[in-house]
Amino acid sequence: MLTNPVLISVILMMVLCLLRFNVMFAILVSAVVAGLVGGINLENTISTFINGMSGNLETALSYILxxxxxxxxxxxxLTTILINKISNFISHKKIYFIxxxxxxxxxxQNLVPIHIAFIPILIPPLLPLMNxxxxxxxxxxxxLTFGLKAPYISLPVGFGLIFFGIIQKEMSNNGITVSxxxxxxxxxxxxxPMIIGLILAIIVYRKPREYKDIESSMPKNLDDISMTLHEWGALVGIIVAFIVQIVYSSLPLGALLGIIAMMITGGIKYNKMEEVFDKGFAIMGFIAFVMLVASGYGTILRETGGISELVNAVATIAGGKLGGAILMLVIGLLVTMGIxxxxxxxxxIAAIYCPLCVQLGFDTPSIIMLIxxxxxxxxxxxxxxxxxxxxTSGLNFDGQHNHIYDTCVPTFIFYNIPLLIFGTIFAMIL
Structure with a gap:
């Protein structure tokens, strides 16, 4: 058990991530260690890893686009105009605002799949109003974390379609076919559990809190901004991207046609095209490569042959379905916290959890839920x-919001704990 290549590799990856090593580097090193400990020579390890990366090519392309x-x-x-219109109605109602x-x-995440790119654009102008x-x-x-996370967990649109697609592909790779x-x-x-966590967070943090108004953080007057041909062109691109991904269930196709529509209608200016593409790669390029190396890592874990040994050992330790569900969710928490x-x-995790869940007697819906x-x-x-x-990138624009204590700790408490509790309950009743 202690010499199991999968166990050694996953622990190494978690330790490297917790020590703040680059995530992609941590996965690469852990994959090589898994291969070598599993008896695969270095050349075959690298070859297997590279071949395995192809499993997430569509996902990586989606992220880039x-x-x-x-x-x-x-x-x-566009986003500034939107928030200016909305703020006229909610400027005196804290709960509605939040x-x-x-x-x-x-x-x-779903309607206009731009991920976190909207936050540094939209939140800083609102800080004086929040103060x-x-x-x-x-x-x-x-x-904000609720909005970035709950949709992709629960809805097969936008990033949710990517998330569901990866689950489908990895479960299939490990012997369980789902749609x-x-x-x-x-x-x-x-x-x-995400909705429950959001409600609890609003209740706990409902008391007034004082912040200083810092003039240098004040952006231009929102009332002076209006829709131009540039904004209308971008809006057309957004609509095209959304409709195409719904009709064809293809996020890469939707994003590609959305970009083309923006070029045609003026949403992307011709003289800014290279700049826009470079910024797009900067926003999502690293995440896309992490997805590729993660797929290669999962392939290496399967090729070592250590998964079945680990599954048998964990099944014995778990002592049944309830213990297994809790153990799998806690391991998932640690791995994702690191990565x-x-x-x-x-x-x-799918490489390990699929055979483990089958051995513990979980049905397919429960396996989907656990993964x-x-x-x-x-x-x-x-x-x-x-x-x-x-x-944090938006809320700390004026230097008054701590990443760890004002973002990470609150979101950990109000989302991870409910997800752990309800995830266990759902896995047992499905």
Whole structure:
């Protein structure tokens, strides 16, 4: 058991991530160690790893194209205009304000899939308004993280379609065939603990909190901004991307046609095209490569032959379905906390969890739930996660919001704990 290549490799990966090594480097080193400990020579290890990377090519392409889409939108005033219109109605209602930010964040994952790119554009102009309303920014951090996480867990649209697609592919790679419809019929339940966590966060952080108004952080007057041909062109691209991904169930195709529509209608200016594409790669390029190496890592873990040994050992330790469910979710929490990506975690844990769940007697819906929740656990609360880095990037614009204590700790408490509890319950009753 202690010499199991999968166990040694996963522990090494977690330790490297917790020591703040680069995530992609940590996965690469752990993959090589898994291969060598598993008796695969270095040349074959690298070859197997590279071949395994092809499993997430579609996902990586989706991330790159969405990054370009997000970059194009960031060059317009669309999000600023939207929040200016909304703020006229909610400027004196704290709860409505926080819930509206959560809704806008949800749209960034599904309706307009630009991920965290909207936060540094949209949140800084709102800080003076938040200060005036004496809103505790920890509540806003929880609202933004909710919007960045709950939609992809529960809805097969935008990033949710990517998340569900990875689950489908990795379960198939490990002997369990499911469809996107099978996953969506189960994972809508994943939104329940997230909603509960959001409500609790708003209640706990409802008391007024004072912040200083810093003039240098004040952006230009929102009332002077209006829709131009540039904004209308970007809006056309967004609509095209959304419709295409719904009709054809293909996020890469939707994003590609959305970008083309922006070029045709002026949403992306010709003289800014290279700049937009470069920024798009900067936004999503690294995440795309993490997805590729994570897929290669999952392939290496399967090729070592150590999974079956580990499955038998964990099944014995678990002592039954309840213990197994709790153990798998806790392991998922630790892995995702280290990696910082739910999407990158799936290929790693699916290789172990699929055979383990079968041995423990879980049905397919329960296996879907365990893999999805185990991957999602830790996305909130991880210092390296986009779901926490994004909110901090906007809320700390004036230097008054701490990443660890004002974003990571609150989101960990209000989302990971409910997900762990409800994930266990759902896995047992499905």
């Amino acid at each position: 969405l990054g370009i889409l997000a970059a194009a939108i960031s060059y317009t005033n 819930l509206t930010l959560a809704l806008i964040a949800c749209c960034s 005036k309303m004496k809103i505790d920014r920890r509540a806003v951090a929880c609202a 996107i419809q099978d996953i969506s019929s189960v994972m809508w339940m994943g939104a329940i 910082g990506s739910s999407f990158g975690t799936i290929p790693i 999805a929740i185990a991957a999602a656990l830790g996305d909130a609360g991880s210092p390296a996660s986009d779901s926490t880095l994004g909110p």
